Amino acid sequence: MKVLCLHGKGTSGYIFRSQISTFRAKLPDDIQFDFLDGPFKSDAAPGVDVFYSPPYYAFWENDGIDSIRATYTWLTDHIDKNGPYDLALMFSQGCVLGSSALLLHQEETPHLPPPFKAAVFVCGGASLNVLEEMGFHVSAEARERDLASRSALAQQAGSSALLAQGGDRWTGLQTLDGGLSEAELRNEITCPYRINIPTVHIYGSKDPRWAAGVHLSGICEPTKRRTYDHGGGHEIPRTNAVSNSIAELFQWAVAQSQIEQ
Incomplete structure (x- = not known):
């Protein structure tokens, strides 16, 4: 069992390994994790430099369609040389790359x-630019929320907020998300087709990017997806209850990847 691991912007494969260590300890020992570093050096993601030293990486320098296509070519070359992969595990920008690749x-x-045969997306969405390029209809509301959530994430995840408020800094994006159900959010993007492999979608209701994670779940085949709200922010909580739930969902994805052969 081989797992491709794609980190968030401004972190690294080493940092991602640390971020998933609690739930990974609950998984069987025969799973091989391949932690990539993005091809571009980057500033640290907000709050990351409090806990981790450089280097930090990103999968592209801007999120235009041409940049994402170029990184898709880079990723495909890596998979050709080092794969095949049964599963991909992704966080934040890694989710953008993984969903774009599919x-x-x-x-x-x-x-x-x-x-890859199955995917686990954590706290991340799809590229709206890629979706529109592929013929998906993205509503104006989804676009507005996407822009606002990026700004809110930078503020809530930043070092000053982390040091001053700790876990209380996560307040989501209440002005734009308040009162909307997951089903309503999924309807904001019209799909000509869906990602058709088994998928797991893990997001936090206090994450400013929560809606992006829900949107991504909406472009994946409903009969092959599982979703889980860990209740936190833009993070992978390390509590025992959350770690057990993520490990269980991960193993569901592992099992599904073998059925998909």
Whole structure:
């Protein structure tokens, strides 16, 4: 069992390994994790430099469609040389890359096996630019929320907020998300087709990027997806209850990846 691991912007494969250590300890020992570093050096993600030293990486320098396509080519080359992978585990920007890879694969090489057989997305969404390029309709409300959530994330995740408020800094994006159900959010993006491999979607209701995670779940096949709200912010909580739940969902994805062979 081989797992491709894609970190968040301004972190690294080493940092991602640390971030998942609590739930990973609950998994079988025969799972091989491959932690990539993004191809571009980056500033630290907000709050990351409080706990981790450089280097920090990103998967692209801007999120335009051409940059994402270039990184998709880079990722495909890595998979060709080091795969195949049964599963991908992704956080934040890693989710953008992983979902883009699946969508671009369906557009360009649908006759070939997908880059991985199942996916676990944590606290991340899809690229709205890629979705629109692929013929998805993204509502104006989804676009507005996407822009506002990026700014809110930088503020709530930053070092000053972390040191001053700790876990209480996570307040989500209440002005735009308040009162909306997950089903209503999923309807904000109209899909001509869906990602068709088994997927797990883990997000936190206090994360400013919560809606992005829900949107991503909406473009994946409903009969093959599982969702879980860990109740926190833009993070992977290390409590025993959350770790057990994530480990259980991860093992569901592992089992599904074997069925998909």
